[in-house]
Amino acid sequence: MNSLKIYINPIWMFLLLFVFISNSYAEDKPNIQFEDFWIVSPPEVARSAAGYGIIRNTGNEADTLTHICTESASVMLHKTEIESGMAKMIHLKNIVIEPNSELVLKPMSFHLMFMDLSDDFFKENAEITLYLEFEKSGRFEIKLPVRSSWD
Amino acid sequence: MLKHLNTIICILSLSFFSCHLFAETELSMPILSGVGGDFTAVDGDGKTIEFSDYRGKVVVMAFGYTNCADICPFTLGYLKTLYSKLSLEEQQNTRIIFVTVDPEYDTPGHLKAFMAHFNDNFIGLSGTREQIDYIVSLYQAEYSNLSTTTVLTDYVRRVNPKEGVDKKEDTTSLYTHSVALYLIDKEGFTRSLEYTGTPKDEFVQKIRVLIDE
Numbered sequence: 124m125n126s127l128k129i130y131i132n133p134i135w136m137f138l139l140l141f142v143f144i145s146n147s148y149a150e151d152k153p154n155i156q157f158e159d160f161w162i163v164s165p166p167e168v169a170r171s172a173a174g175y176g177i178i179r180n181t182g183n184e185a186d187t188l189t190h191i192c193t194e195s196a197s198v199m200l201h202k203t204e205i206e207s208g209m210a211k212m213i214h215l216k217n218i219v220i221e222p223n224s225e226l227v228l229k230p231m232s233f234h235l236m237f238m239d240l241s242d243d244f245f246k247e248n249a250e251i252t253l254y255l256e257f258e259k260s261g262r263f264e265i266k267l268p269v270r271s272s273w274d
Numbered sequence: 275m276l277k278h279l280n281t282i283i284c285i286l287s288l289s290f291f292s293c294h295l296f297a298e299t300e301l302s303m304p305i306l307s308g309v310g311g312d313f314t315a316v317d318g319d320g321k322t323i324e325f326s327d328y329r330g331k332v333v334v335m336a337f338g339y340t341n342c343a344d345i346c347p348f349t350l351g352y353l354k355t356l357y358s359k360l361s362l363e364e365q366q367n368t369r370i371i372f373v374t375v376d377p378e379y380d381t382p383g384h385l386k387a388f389m390a391h392f393n394d395n396f397i398g399l400s401g402t403r404e405q406i407d408y409i410v411s412l413y414q415a416e417y418s419n420l421s422t423t424t425v426l427t428d429y430v431r432r433v434n435p436k437e438g439v440d441k442k443e444d445t446t447s448l449y450t451h452s453v454a455l456y457l458i459d460k461e462g463f464t465r466s467l468e469y470t471g472t473p474k475d476e477f478v479q480k481i482r483v484l485i486d487e
Contacts, residue, residue: 163347166391168384170446171343203344209416210345211450230348231470237343238446 153222154182155260162237162269164247172196172245174235174253174267175228180220188218188226190256195244196237198253203231212236220257245269301483303457303465310456310464311412315373315399318386323399326462331369332484333458334468337415337451339376340388345453346372350392352470353455357393359478367485370396375417375451377406413464415452422447459484 160176180186191198200215215233220226228234235253237245244251249269256262313325334353338346353370360368372389374380377400380388385398400406410417457466457480465484468477 163351165343165347166340166388168387169340169347169391171341173343173347201344205453208452208454209450210342210453212342212344212420212448231345234344238341 151184152182153180153184153186153220153257153259155180155186155220155257155263157255157263157265160253160265160267162235162245162251162267164269164271165240165245169245170238170240172237172240172269173230174198174237174251175230176267177225177227178220178255179225180222183222184259185219185221186260187258188220188255189258191235191253193237193251193253194241195251196240198235198237200233201236202233205231247271301480303459303480303483305459305463305465306467309412309414309467310458310462312462313405313409313412315401315405315409316382318382318389318398320382328369328371329462330460331367332460332481333369333371333456334481335371335373335413335456335458336454337373337375337410337413337417339374339447339449339451340380340384341376341446341448342451349453349455349470350389350396352474353396354392356474356477357395359474360481364482364485365395368481371399372396373399373406373409375406375410375449376447377401377403379447410452413452413456415454417449417451420448420450457481457484459487 156179158177158179160174162172162174165172178188188200191200200218202213202215204211204213210231218226226233237251247269251267251269253265253267254262255265311325315323315325317323334356336349336353338349340346350372357365357368357370370393372385374385380398380400382398382400385400389396389398399409401409409415453469455468455470455472455477456464457468457477459465466480468480
């Protein structure tokens with residue numbers, strides 16, 4: 124009988140309703156996360172470098188990556204495609220991260236292409252700040268360590 | 275008993291022979307007719323070379339350019355690991371050569387510094403556009419210019435000084451290009467086309483076969 128009183132208590136009813144609404148609301152949002160982002164330490168004379176990592180959307184709604192920038196270089200999202208033994212680089216704009224999926228940036232596939240590197244920023248063990256703007260989730264700031272390549 | 279022993283010896287001999295034959299077949303590398311040949315280029319010291327200068331060495335050759343951020347550094351990183359798997363003597367009998375498809379930007383000195391990031395022994399070859407086009411056609415490779423943009427160099431790494439050129443501006447080009455790794459024997463014949471997907475131990479084995487020929 125006591126437990127029944129708890130269920131019909133207006134405060135409990137309100138709390139249950141609040142939790143229900145919150146959950147429903149959360150399910151309709153993208154949830155963007157970043158994992159293992161890094162930049163391959165470029166040769167000292169290089170003017171470009173590549174960055175890799177994973178962009179994960181654990182939410183239940185798609186989101187679109189609309190803009191990437193850094194103060195240390197110009198940067199774009201590229202994809203390397205091999206066709207008939209030829210490597211082709213494709214510049215990608217407004218890439219959609221579907222709900223419960225991920226975009227894996229790795230060598231010879233999707234990658235961040237940093238060009239016109241500023242002096243001194245891309246040395247080994249440095250950290251580059253990258254800003255990523257999503258249509259729904261807004262702006263993120265992540266730090267990418269510059270690591271020795273392929274060792 | 276003697277009969278059984280003979281049978282066992284026969285079976286063992288057959289299996290050894292077939293295994294040996296199988297290994298030989300697996301590493302069979304006939305000359306790829308029409309792929310490769312002698313050419314002239316400019317090495318990292320600005321010296322004109324003939325490809326025949328490397329005769330007597332096994333050569334692994336790739337095409338690319340230094341403004342390539344993804345596949346070219348990845349390929350050179352792969353070759354760096356591959357090269358490190360060779361013994362010192364094997365390294366002395368092997369040459370890793372990277373031919374640029376962007377000779378206007380990849381001057382000999384710039385290429386040399388770029389290659390040194392991966393290994394001091396790696397050779398970068400540049401030259402005139404005509405020389406590069408000839409090498410590309412010899413090896414049945416391909417490349418094409420995707421785009422060329424002008425960049426202000428005030429805050430960009432001043433990595434490629436060119437005499438008589440305004441340092442305030444420079445150009446950056448993007449190319450598509452062939453990704454094959456040409457395995458060339460000591461006589462200058464192309465024997466195999468490999469890729470960065472080739473397991474390194476398998477590639478090393480092929481280099482060893484050509485060194486031992």
